[in-house]
Amino acid sequence: MKTIRLLAFLLLALPMMSACGAQGEEAKEIELVYVVWDSEIASNHVVKIALEQAGYDVTLTSVEQGIMWSSVADGSADAHVAGWLPEDMKVHYEQHKDDIIDLGANLEGAQTGLAVPTYMEIDSIEELSADVVSTITGIDAGAGVMMTTEEALREYGMDDVTLSASSDAIMTAELGNRYAAQEPIVITAWQPHWKFNSYDLKFLEDSKGIYEANGEIRTIVRAGLAEEKPEAYRILDQFYWTADDMNEVMLYMAKDGMEPEEAAEKWVNANQDKVDEWLKGV
Numbered sequence: 001m002k003t004i005r006l007l008a009f010l011l012l013a014l015p016m017m018s019a020c021g022a023q024g025e026e027a028k029e030i031e032l033v034y035v036v037w038d039s040e041i042a043s044n045h046v047v048k049i050a051l052e053q054a055g056y057d058v059t060l061t062s063v064e065q066g067i068m069w070s071s072v073a074d075g076s077a078d079a080h081v082a083g084w085l086p087e088d089m090k091v092h093y094e095q096h097k098d099d100i101i102d103l104g105a106n107l108e109g110a111q112t113g114l115a116v117p118t119y120m121e122i123d124s125i126e127e128l129s130a131d132v133v134s135t136i137t138g139i140d141a142g143a144g145v146m147m148t149t150e151e152a153l154r155e156y157g158m159d160d161v162t163l164s165a166s167s168d169a170i171m172t173a174e175l176g177n178r179y180a181a182q183e184p185i186v187i188t189a190w191q192p193h194w195k196f197n198s199y200d201l202k203f204l205e206d207s208k209g210i211y212e213a214n215g216e217i218r219t220i221v222r223a224g225l226a227e228e229k230p231e232a233y234r235i236l237d238q239f240y241w242t243a244d245d246m247n248e249v250m251l252y253m254a255k256d257g258m259e260p261e262e263a264a265e266k267w268v269n270a271n272q273d274k275v276d277e278w279l280k281g282v
Contacts, residue, residue, distance in 0.1 A: 030232050031059040033068045033077040035143070037168045039192055040082045042249035043106070043217070045264035047081055047239055050275050054231055054282050065142045066092060073099040075222045078229070079236055081106055083218035084190070087211065088112050088144035101223060103237045105216035107192070107246060112145045113203040113211040114152070115189035117179055124205035125152060128186065130160035137174050138188040141165040145188045145211075152210045163188075172254075175199065192243040194250035231282045238278045245271070 030051060034040040048058045063071065069089070071077035073096035083102070085093055088110075114125060114136065122132055138146050149163050166174070171187055172195055178185040179199050186204075190212075195201065206213070219236050226233040245267070252263035268275055 028055055028229075029057045029059070030078045030229060031061060033061045033063050033071050033080050034082050035065050035068055035140070036062045037082075037139070037190075038172075038194060038250045038253065039190070039217075039246055041260050042246050042253070042263070043081050043241075045260040046241075046249060046267060047236070049264055049268045050235055050239065050278050051232060053275065054235060054279060056232055064140065065089070065144065069093070069096050069100075069220070072096075072220055072222050075224070077222070078225055078232070079219065079221040081217070081219045081236070081239065083220045084110060084112070084144060084212065085215060085218050087215060088148065088190075091144070091147065099223065101221045101225070103219040103221060106219045106239045107217040107241060107243060109243055110215040110217050111191045111203065111212055112148065112215070113189055113206055113213075114149065114186055115201045115203050116184070116186050117182075118200040118202050119182055120184055122204065123202070124207065125156050126205075126207065128156070128158060128161060128204065133184050133186050134161060136161060136163045136186045136188065137171050138163050138165050139168050139171050143188075145190060148211055149188050152206075152208075155208050155210060192246040192250070194247055194254045197247055197251060198255065234282055235278050238280060240278070241274065245274070 032044055032047065034044045044060050048060055051058045061077065068080050068082065069092040072080055083089060083093065114128070116122065120132075122128060136149060138149060140146070146163065146165060152158075153161060153163060175185060175187055175195060189195070189201070189203065219239060221233065221236055249263050249267045252258045252266055253260060256263075258266070
């Protein structure tokens with residue numbers, strides 16, 4: 001009789017044990033969203049490796065900038081490490097700030113603006129006109145730097161200059177073509193970015209202070225992440241690196257032709273001590 005009761009108990013308990021196991025596995029899954037800029041491709045693939053070292057199954061999902069913010073705010077994604085603030089993505093931040101957790105800077109000294117090759121003679125946005133270039137080569141239309149550039153065109157009275165939307169990849173390809181021919185080009189730019197290591201570029205002076213002069217890239221997570229996935233939360237909270245670190249990964253991709261996973265792995269292998277700092281307490 002005892003044997004029968006024990007077997008009955010085990011049969012009843014098995015589904016519950018399986019469910020608990022499934023919940024445990026689910027708690028070790030995490031999704032990061034990011035915009036398809038080389039800077040964010042670099043940071044997300046490095047963070048992915050750090051989370052994997054802690055046993056997480058990490059999904060990286062590339063999205064448009066507005067969705068990057070809204071998906072963390074509504075909980076459909078867990079986090080992003082691409083909050084260019086306080087200026088560049090301020091519209092999205094203000095819209096969602098009550099529904100997200102801002103963990104602060106993971107990189108400091110970020111800058112956005114309009115940039116030109118150093119062989120061009122202009123040094124400030126005031127000098128920009130259709131006589132210099134009629135079109136500013138931009139990136140994706142929803143990007144913060146694009147919205148800021150539209151504001152700059154209005155504030156500086158550049159009615160004869162237009163802003164052309166494209167992508168990070170198309171913009172840098174166009175820069176490379178114009179640079180090789182020593183032709184004029186004005187681009188929407190941000191730093192860190194590998195193009196500043198590969199070409200002699202300069203930001204145009206922004207006397208009106210419209211662009212990000214000394215900003216930061218912040219880590220943003222969804223509400224409840226600390227309680228549901230405390231180890232992932234801790235790693236994301238402790239994630240911090242420098243512009244040189246980010247540029248190194250980007251150059252592996254842009255100049256050495258590495259895939260993002262390979263570039264991130266190479267950087268981590270050479271900088272495991274930094275990654276260990278992010279993993280402290282996990």
